[in-house]
Amino acid sequence: MQPGDLIASDLGARPAQPTDLAAAWAILSEVMDPEVPVVSVVDLGIVRDLDWQAGHLHVVVTPTYSGCPATEVIESDIREALELAGFKAPQLERKLTPAWTTDWISASGRERLRAYGIAPPEGSSSKRSLLGESPQVLCPQCGSAHTEVLSEFGSTACKALYRCVDCREPFDYFKCI
Template identity: 80%
Template sequence: MRPGELIASDRGARAARPDDLAQAWAVLEQVMDPEVPVVSVVDLGIVRGLDWEDGHLRVVVTPTYSGCPATEVIEHDIEVALAGAGFAAPQLERRLSPAWTTDWISEAGRQRLRAYGIAPPAGSTSKRSLLGERDEVCCPQCGSARTERLSEFGSTACKALYRCIECREPFDYFKCI
């Protein structure tokens, strides 16, 4: 490195503008989850916060679970979208604590899951299931509560496979975690 050169992390650093955070949130609303492409990273609640630090946008991301295979793809998509919107070298922080919970999925995200054919998480992440109580999982196709679990695991580890007894359609259920 020569005198006067910027270190890589300083490239593109600038002072924050008043609308930067609102613009960054709007950009992130368009970054879709690669496994469920109808919900954004904001809808899922995995973007925990935005801040301006040392001349760069800092994004706090909590993956849906620590072993989620889509985590790196999601982080890359976030970086590309923000860079494309003029946020040079956004800084991403992966934060595992507190752990992500389905309680963080927005109401709009729940509606988008249902419209896509995935039953959104029922109830909250209470531990009632430890006492043998089950949440009522409604069919996203016909709305019936007469459903049965076929498998604890669906198309991804965070979903279970269900079938509606009324319309006989199988569907994924986004598990409460």
């Protein structure tokens, strides 16, 4: 909730237009994640739903994890992009359940991660690692499957640091969660 929401929540309220939701999805597909600026909040699956409520666009957002330090920045970027596009006072709802999972990353988002030099999550968010199973992580530079873990934590908590045994390049791996 933003300052003034309770007082002026109906400011700019209007009936939904047939193209509003498609336009909003298109706008949000251009809002990039601040930690990985080549993948949008839509491709990451952070934007869960859009609908029209009480004359305003209603946006459901699920952060990648409840303690993500970028959550407020992402929500601010979403709000700003929508307002600049003419959506008055969009209503954002932070929804923590069900929890975000890497399964929600789109195919194009995974490809953009790879092209950026981050190995996208392999497999699904199953708990295989609890059973001692490690994912086969391909090097985003050369495509080799001969990779090794250097650290369980990479540039952010949701990534691990790997190195390719063949090309010797270090890279982040977006962990399955």
